[in-house]
Amino acid sequence: xxxxxxxxxxxxxxxxxxxxxxxxxxxxxxxxxxxxxxxxxxxxxxxxxxxxxxxxxxxxxxxxxxxxxxxxxxxxxxxxxxxxxxxxxxxxxxxxxxxxxxxxxxxxxxxxxxxxxxxxxxxxxxxxxxxxxxxxxxxxxxxxxxxxxxxxxxxxxxxxxxxxxxxxxxxxxxxxxxxxxxxxxxxxxxxxxxxxxxxxxxxxxxxxxxxxxxxxxxxxxxxxxxxxxxxxxxxxxxxxxxxxxxxxxxxxxxxxxxxxxxxxxxxxxxxxx
Amino acid sequence: xxxxxxxxxxxxxxxxxxxxxxxxxxxxxxxxxxxxxxxxxxxxxxxxxxxxxxxxxxxxxxxxxxxxxxxxxxxxxxxxxxxxxxxxxxxxxxxxxxxxxxxxxxxxxxxxxxxxxxxxxxxxxxxxxxxxxxxxxxxxxxxxxxxxxxxxxxxxxxxxxxxxxxxxxxxxxxxxxxxxxxxxxxxxxxxxxxxxxxxxxxxxxxxxxxxxxxxxxxxxxxxxxxxxxxxxxxxxxxxxxxxxxxxxxxxxxxxxxxxxxxxxx
Numbered sequence: 001x002x003x004x005x006x007x008x009x010x011x012x013x014x015x016x017x018x019x020x021x022x023x024x025x026x027x028x029x030x031x032x033x034x035x036x037x038x039x040x041x042x043x044x045x046x047x048x049x050x051x052x053x054x055x056x057x058x059x060x061x062x063x064x065x066x067x068x069x070x071x072x073x074x075x076x077x078x079x080x081x082x083x084x085x086x087x088x089x090x091x092x093x094x095x096x097x098x099x100x101x102x103x104x105x106x107x108x109x110x111x112x113x114x115x116x117x118x119x120x121x122x123x124x125x126x127x128x129x130x131x132x133x134x135x136x137x138x139x140x141x142x143x144x145x146x147x148x149x150x151x152x153x154x155x156x157x158x159x160x161x162x163x164x165x166x167x168x169x170x171x172x173x174x175x176x177x178x179x180x181x182x183x184x185x186x187x188x189x190x191x192x193x194x195x196x197x198x199x200x201x202x203x204x205x206x207x208x209x210x211x212x213x214x215x216x217x218x219x220x221x222x223x224x225x226x227x228x229x230x231x232x233x234x235x236x237x238x239x240x241x242x243x244x245x246x247x248x249x250x251x252x253x254x255x256x257x258x259x260x261x262x263x264x265x266x267x268x269x270x271x272x273x
Numbered sequence: 274x275x276x277x278x279x280x281x282x283x284x285x286x287x288x289x290x291x292x293x294x295x296x297x298x299x300x301x302x303x304x305x306x307x308x309x310x311x312x313x314x315x316x317x318x319x320x321x322x323x324x325x326x327x328x329x330x331x332x333x334x335x336x337x338x339x340x341x342x343x344x345x346x347x348x349x350x351x352x353x354x355x356x357x358x359x360x361x362x363x364x365x366x367x368x369x370x371x372x373x374x375x376x377x378x379x380x381x382x383x384x385x386x387x388x389x390x391x392x393x394x395x396x397x398x399x400x401x402x403x404x405x406x407x408x409x410x411x412x413x414x415x416x417x418x419x420x421x422x423x424x425x426x427x428x429x430x431x432x433x434x435x436x437x438x439x440x441x442x443x444x445x446x447x448x449x450x451x452x453x454x455x456x457x458x459x460x461x462x463x464x465x466x467x468x469x470x471x472x473x474x475x476x477x478x479x480x481x482x483x484x485x486x487x488x489x490x491x492x493x494x495x496x497x498x499x500x501x502x503x504x505x506x507x508x509x510x511x512x513x514x515x516x517x518x519x520x521x522x523x524x525x526x527x528x529x530x531x532x533x534x535x536x537x538x
Contacts, residue, residue, distance in 0.1 A: 180384035181361040267356040
């Protein structure tokens with residue numbers, strides 16, 4: 001396997017009914033370039049970021065494709081988990097750069113949250129629902145956990161950003177509540193609720209709209225690859241439902257793990273919040 | 274006051290200190306301050322803005338992340354309290370009124386919903402008690418089911434003060450709660466605190482207004498030093514009508530230590 005295989009034919013088997021050749025990639029890139037031109041003409045100022053993000057996504061996706069096909073070829077459980085580990089570490093970094101106005105010391109809780117949701121995803125979806133052979137089948141495990149991480153990263157980045165934003169705007173309210181004898185949890189609770197809720201909104205919206213205005217990528221991919229559409233729909237539902245619930249869990253977990261960062265050990269609100 | 278015998282110390286503070294850090298620069302706002310608040314007394318804390326009066330109050334209520342002190346409450350060391358228990362007894366009322374909840378009644382009862390009061394002896398005030406308490410402080414036109422956001426700032430300040438008083442702390446630290454009030458309403462707030470003190474509460478007020486005759490002692494915090502200016506403040510009453518600043522009045526008036534007060538750095 002070399003990079004040329006990936007670029008010319010796609011990996012063997014997958015999406016082989018209608019493979020995307022290099023012209024296809026080029027057309028897609030040209031369309032992004034068109035969007036960049038629009039951005040430049042309208043002075044939106046996002047053209048550089050758009051082009052950069054597009055190039056990054058192309059490179060990252062192709063790299064991921066190569067890596068997954070390598071892992072499938074080697075077919076060893078430890079390699080699968082090593083890859084998951086790298087994905088989780090990258091997800092920690094992406095979560096923290098996406099969030100804004102975050103205090104220090106969030107790496108351990110974010111890592112723990114992503115790890116916990118990945119472990120749950122693996123045990124529930126992969127081993128309980130799909131039950132692949134072998135149990136660590138990389139084409140199932142890596143893709144499923146990858147989809148989950150994508151969702152969880154966006155959700156918890158939103159949640160923790162909102163949590164600390166809200167606590168900053170509620171600063172006087174929090175101080176007043178602490179003065180009444182409220183625990184840090186009681187004083188932070190309104191912010192916690194609003195952060196968890198905000199983190200969940202995209203996930204719920206995605207659940208409700210799937211199938212009507214949107215055929216999710218995974219289902220689309222299976223159908224294009226020649227899979228049975230109804231089977232693809234079942235797959236997609238399981239994935240969406242489990243991802244939603246795990247995202248909700250991750251959302252709650254991260255917020256409960258990090259709200260204390262805003263307080264000192266002896267239950268006072270930090271001045272440098 | 275009409276009290277016989279020695280005043281009973283409630284809150285004893287020694288070595289109150291506050292350090293703030295701006296990057297690498299360490300700054301002492303104050304250090305080594307001592308003071309005692311007695312049952313049934315109102316003490317005024319005055320001084321130029323920025324001198325750390327609010328910080329000192331937050332320090333006494335264990336609320337300020339940069340300040341600490343060695344303290345006892347009724348002779349019991351602060352170490353024996355959780356921060357939450359301590360704050361129910363040494364209650365700080367911040368300058369900025371914050372009322373949460375959909376109605377005035379809900380806003381006043383909010384502190385009673387906290388875990389720290391779940392098995393406390395202080396009973397949740399019923400509607401009649403709230404009504405009477407509001408009437409008492411000139412808020413007879415404020416309905417219990419009104420939204421607290423509709424109240425004027427002055428009304429909100431009094432409701433906040435009332436809310437904390439109803440929780441029955443031993444020490445009340447009122448941070449400029451009369452700042453936004455007109456003279457009439459400021460006087461009502463003062464009477465509310467006076468009544469609490471008469472019932473045995475130790476009250477400390479940060480004030481910028483002219484002395485209102487309620488305080489038994491006046492302490493001044495300036496340049497990190499706490500001085501008993503009770504005598505001077507009395508002189509200040511006469512003078513402040515002309516010069517609003519009573520800090521630079523003659524220093525010939527000696528601070529006669531009738532009450533064996535502390536107040537030194």
